[in-house]
Amino acid sequence: MSYESDQLLSEYLLMHYGTDEQLMPWDFGPKDAIGFPVRTVEHFPPGKCDRALDLGCAVGRSSFELSKSAAHVTGIDFSANFIAAAEALRTEGSINYPMRETGKQSKQATAVVPDGAHPENCRFVRGDAMNLPDDLGCFDRVHAANLICRLPEPEKLLSRLPELVKPGGHLVLATPCTWLDEFTPPANQPDEDTFEWLKKQLGGSFELISQQNEPFLIRETARKYQWTVSLVSLWRHCDEQDKA
Numbered sequence: 001m002s003y004e005s006d007q008l009l010s011e012y013l014l015m016h017y018g019t020d021e022q023l024m025p026w027d028f029g030p031k032d033a034i035g036f037p038v039r040t041v042e043h044f045p046p047g048k049c050d051r052a053l054d055l056g057c058a059v060g061r062s063s064f065e066l067s068k069s070a071a072h073v074t075g076i077d078f079s080a081n082f083i084a085a086a087e088a089l090r091t092e093g094s095i096n097y098p099m100r101e102t103g104k105q106s107k108q109a110t111a112v113v114p115d116g117a118h119p120e121n122c123r124f125v126r127g128d129a130m131n132l133p134d135d136l137g138c139f140d141r142v143h144a145a146n147l148i149c150r151l152p153e154p155e156k157l158l159s160r161l162p163e164l165v166k167p168g169g170h171l172v173l174a175t176p177c178t179w180l181d182e183f184t185p186p187a188n189q190p191d192e193d194t195f196e197w198l199k200k201q202l203g204g205s206f207e208l209i210s211q212q213n214e215p216f217l218i219r220e221t222a223r224k225y226q227w228t229v230s231l232v233s234l235w236r237h238c239d240e241q242d243k244a
């Protein structure tokens with residue numbers, strides 16, 4: 001399955017930029033699941049930094065959030081359709097899209113770059129998180145939300161992370177642990193609990209700072225939603241001082 005369809009583009013634009021009223025008009029609905037791409041970025045420690053990387057950035061909301069505290073932000077996603085939308089938002093400030101109601105019916109909605117963001121400091125690039133360019137450099141903050149269990153070979157990214165995060169820099173990794181054979185062949189899925197596996201994979205280079213469950217919501221139509229819980233963990237890349 002790929003993330004190129006117009007239906008998924010609309011769902012992600014709404015998830016990233018929709019108003020509370022657009023996303024969850026039902027009083028009895030899980031309103032605390034709104035704003036996931038903003039909440040994951042809030043897991044980084046406060047303060048300014050130089051370079052941030054958003055892997056699997058989709059239509060860019062977390063990248064724009066990162067630009068509030070980072071001087072340079074790179075958002076990378078495999079979907080050409082998602083990257084085109086993020087780039088249009090960056091250059092135009094807003095884009096219109098159809099929000100599906102039911103059957104053939106849809107409403108027009110507008111996605112807007114959030115207040116306080118610095119789109120001029122963001123760049124969006126189509127790329128593969130398992131085969132990132134050698135000259136990408138290293139970052140103070142790396143954010144990878146709901147990406148790892150969508151990769152055919154997740155260990156390729158995990159083994160690159162110590163090189164991508166500067167010593168003393170931070171990594172926010174979120175995963176709903178929703179492994180599916182259509183994305184990740186069974187041989188490449190963890191045999192054990194995903195978080196135990198992550199601790200083994202990252203533990204040699206990273207210190208685990210915190211972990212928290214964060215719900216998120218994808219609205220498919222006016223009456224159909226996906227409600228999922230992601231495990232969000234914050235890691236610090238150990239520096240020479242830690243090892244001494």
Ligand SMILES: C[S@@+](CC[C@H](N)C(=O)[O-])C[C@H]1O[C@@H](n2cnc3c(N)ncnc32)[C@H](O)[C@@H]1O
Nearest residue numbers: 003056057058077078079127128129145146150
């Ligand atoms: C479940 S979505 C999460 C998007 C976003 N981070 C969020 O939390 O809303 C997974 C994203 O990863 C992207 N993706 C899938 N495989 C990828 C790969 N190999 N490299 C980079 N991005 C990838 C998809 O295009 C999609 O945007």
